[in-house]
Each structure stands twice: as C-alpha cells, then as structure tokens.
Amino acid sequence: MPTPAGQRPEVGLARRRRLDHRLQVTVLQQEVLLFPVEGRPGERRACVTQRHGRAGHSGPGPASASSLQEEENPVSADKTKGAELAAQMLQGVSDEHMRAATRLLGSHQDGLWLRRFAEDGELEDAAGRQLIARTGGIDWDALARLMRTPGWSNRATSSEAAMLEVAVSLVGDCAVNLRQVLRVVDDAEFQLLLRALGEAMHGEGG
Numbered sequence: 001m002p003t004p005a006g007q008r009p010e011v012g013l014a015r016r017r018r019l020d021h022r023l024q025v026t027v028l029q030q031e032v033l034l035f036p037v038e039g040r041p042g043e044r045r046a047c048v049t050q051r052h053g054r055a056g057h058s059g060p061g062p063a064s065a066s067s068l069q070e071e072e073n074p075v076s077a078d079k080t081k082g083a084e085l086a087a088q089m090l091q092g093v094s095d096e097h098m099r100a101a102t103r104l105l106g107s108h109q110d111g112l113w114l115r116r117f118a119e120d121g122e123l124e125d126a127a128g129r130q131l132i133a134r135t136g137g138i139d140w141d142a143l144a145r146l147m148r149t150p151g152w153s154n155r156a157t158s159s160e161a162a163m164l165e166v167a168v169s170l171v172g173d174c175a176v177n178l179r180q181v182l183r184v185v186d187d188a189e190f191q192l193l194l195r196a197l198g199e200a201m202h203g204e205g206g
Helices: 005-030 065-072 082-089 096-110 112-119 121-127 140-147 158-171 178-184 187-202
Strands: 034-037 040-046 050-052 058-060
Touching: 082 096, 082 112, 096 112, 096 158, 096 187, 112 121, 112 158, 121 140, 140 158, 158 178, 158 187
Parallel strands: none
Antiparallel strands: 034 040, 050 058
C-alpha cells in the first residue's frame, strides 16, 4: 500500500536523525583522549598532559626541555668519575703543569678535591672567592690563597691535604715539605705523585 504523500517528510526526517545518531556514536568512540569538563556536563575537550609545579599545583602543558634534562640526566659532580671531572676542567687548558695537577686531583680518591672545589662553601669562603673559574677550570690563584689560610685542611686527612698541596705547588705559589708528604701518603698516592711530576715535566704520557 503506497505511503501517503503527506508522510514522506516525516519519514525522511526520522531517517536523517538515525543517521546522525550513528555518526555521533562513531565519533564518540574514536575520542579516546577526550573527557568531560568538570561542572559542565556533556561538554568535551582535548586531554592534555599535566604535571605538578614547585608549589604542588598541577598545570597544563608538557614539561620543558630543561626540566626533562634535569630529571633524566642531571649533571652533577656526584655522578661523574674523577678522571671525567678533570677532563671537563681541562678543556682549553694547554699548560702542562696545570694539566698534570688537575689530572692528579682527578685520579686521587676519584676526584675528591675537584668535588669539594665545586660544592664546599667553607673552602670557597676561606679562599675568598670561587675555586672553579667561570671558564670551568680550577682557579689556581684562589687555591694558592687557600693554602695560606689557617685551618683550611681541618676537615681533610693528612694525606688528602698533602696531595692537594703538591698539586697546587706544581702550578702556583705553594711551598711543600716533601719529607712530610712522604710520611703521610701511601704507595698508591706516591705513584700518582710520580706520574704527575713526570707529566708536568714531559707532558701527558711522559
């Protein structure tokens, strides 16, 4: 039986509504990264990455490149070998005495003094200025001044102090009592001193 002509628009409207509904369902199924906005039911927006700031509040947006670098691979003296610290401080340094003295400190106790130069505020205060220069190398003039400051070695062992004194004497104005040095260093430290003296005279590998 044919459909009356007056009903055709309603049938067409119903079909369009069903089609629109199916399209909406398909779209919603694909929006896996969408979620409702709080307090506004039914409204949807794109999902964004959130992270906590220093005050503990969350904020939109990805972490900056600097913060990612600090979290993934922070650069600190604690995580760097003594020899690597010495190599970093020797970039652009050609003076063989400075190179030998810096490598000596990098080899001794895995860079004990190099770490203290960068981190120990008491040593910096005693010297009157930073022990690491702006170029990233050791400020040997500041170390020579430190050697003349009473009590600078109070928190170091006798052998630790002796190793630093010999290193500074290779570069700057620092008198060393070799007899006293030989009394306090062990065999391994003595070999490091011999190597440093040879490198200062003949260059690395000398």
